[in-house]
Amino acid sequence: MGRLVDQYGAQQAVRVIRARALPPEFTAREAEQERPPDLAARLNTWYARLAASNPAADVEAGKRSAARLIIPGDSEWPTQLDQLGAGRPLALWAHGTADLRFSCLKSVAVVGARAATSYGSHVAAEFGVGLSESGWTVVSGGAFGVDGAAHKGALAAGAPTVVVLACGVDICYPSSHEALFAAVGQQGVLISECPPGVHPTRARFLIRNRLIAALSRGTVVVEAALRSGALNTASHALTLTRHLGAVPGPITSSMSAGCHRLLRERKAVCVTSPEDMIELVGVLGDDLTPQVRAPAVPRDRLNESTKRVLDAVPTRGGAGPASIAVAAGVGLDTALSALGGLAAAGYVERSTKGWRLRKQQTAYRKALDSATLEPPLAPEPDPAEVPPFPEDFL
Template identity: 75%
Template sequence: MSSLELVARAALMRAADTGDTTMGRLVAALGAVKAWEAIRGRTLPPAFVARETQQERVSRLDQKLHTWHNRLASADPAEDIAIGERSGARLIVPGSPEWPTQLDQLGSSRPLGLWLHGSADLRFACLRSVAVVGARSATSYGTHVAAEFGFGLSEAGWTVISGGAYGIDGAAHRGALAADSPTVVVLACGVDIAYPRGHLDLFTAVRGQGVLVSECAPGVHPTRARFLIRNRLIAALSRGTVVVEAALRSGALNTAAHALTLNRHLAAVPGPVTSSMSAGCHRLLRERKAVCVATPEEMIDLVGVLGDDLAPPPRSPAVPRDALNDVTRKVLDAVPSRGGAGPASIALAAGVPLDAALSALGGLAAAGYVERVEKGWRVRTPASAAYRKHHSVPDPVDSSGADAFAEPMPPQEQTAPLSDLA
């Protein structure tokens, strides 16, 4: 990459607004150096003007050329590069070793270059990456989930990409940093500007462990438009985007729209139906634009390599009763929780032979499930079922009033293996 190409692109980044598709088409047609020269000479190639005219963009082109020329008059691209280098930042452009080639999918809205500040290699970090986005005014539920996603994804070797804002973004970045993995922050201002100011320490940590990314030259402050425009980079740099929490009117939904346009995976985390901060996620799910995910593993399953990154199927919690065989389970169901019943009555209720019922009752008694009483057999109430006010004070409440439908559990002192009953 020639130094002239680097200077030309730095100059054009000062001249054009971020995401300017007209400038993107001009650079694609002429190259950065010739586009720079054409703007300084205030003369665009007739072929380019003709193509723009066919698309009825000629009036807008004249205005843009005037704006670009005036901005270039006050720009000093060589000084921008020098300032960036002094602060530890670097400028990469298409063709640079660190340039993520997936950005080429943005077409004419592909950034002219990117300013980076941090220790991580952007291209390598984005090979396996997920964008975690959501509301700035996030709830405690949302920040908790975002931090879990940030940590879980990073622990599994996936880079977390987000916008560095308050709420979901910040929680996701902190989760990634806690896992000692790189994270990518895409800013709407220069990489030397801490916005929001409250995330100064976060950005400092990211520089040491990840990388800050921006289309804006050093010293450029954010605007409302730049926040929305930078969202396309968050979506384009990652393999997929997960919206953790978003209201119906949310910048995170703008990122989601870019992900869909780029044919990237889109996921959403469901939240309480009473929460307005999850209404945007629910709409994405209802309209079948996003896949429902609840864990980092499910997100990796969505964006990962088929067969290599499958999420384990969710399983219900195991209880001791799961180890009982079918006959023993039927006998246990037939044993009353109050009073008592004889073996013959229990066998009849369970629908099993009397000898099988007797054998099962013996095993259940050994495991602490049932006990023999005056009237026969009954379910044994766990000694720990009642609430104790103090460790050394016995509970005066009669535990026989326990719920008859509660799952009987063997007492702590019982050590009989359940495998004996299987």
């Protein structure tokens, strides 16, 4: 149907179907397809559906449900849908206050399992909040599990969100999401290529997944089993050369097996936060994930030669400055100077056998001493009483 409309336009396609006679050149071109369709069967199906259709009633039903019809060329039409080629929807019904095209300029699809685990729902909600607070619109299918959690996260952040339905925009499916869809209508937009009054079918869920992938700059799969509609959306994203991310989960969870397969086959990028996804789909150099550094410890402030001397000091017994200098690979003067500074900072101490590391009492040891009523270890010196570490060792 998409190829027929692309070649002859919507009005001429209707005339062809009513006449039940496809143009010869179109029939010849379709015969060259890798898997040529049964045009006679298709034409009979279209003819029967056209005879039963009532466009005027559809428009009237849309008005009653406050829905609007968007077609290619309208100011609200998302032009990225044109990349679907012959699979582009002929029109979209929209219900909500948000502008569809504007909302999808910076958007990310968050998809996953309907039977999501608590982990998946939590992660999806975090992505919904994080993406929305950073100015990105969340696009999903409005289903149970990951979809619903992502939409709720976006709404909680006060941002618009896009729900792509597999039924008419006046049909609430699942029915328990009535409050969620009402909130989306006030803050975002619900869309469907099905006219009002159409109920969902299994096939329509798979068909609408291409729209979720096409509307967004990238798709992140939060949770997905090996057989999952979310993987179908991921496949559409790859076909459209859109960015694809996957959230890793427990290796014991079957609900994350699909994500792990995408990562193992290098079809998706591992993302663990909204910032990771924004870096993946954002503008090069502008949307970078903040670097997470390991916690700093006082030892990090030591210069290189002092660190080497500290590494060479034994834990037990002791060693002389010459032995430490050889083990550290530094001169004797450098070792002596470093040992003096390390002793002043409380890292090492002098024993009868030479220099050794000073025992550091931990909070765990303190708790153990208290619980067993054993004599506690020597207390750590008060930082106020420890001489400052010489600047020339830093």
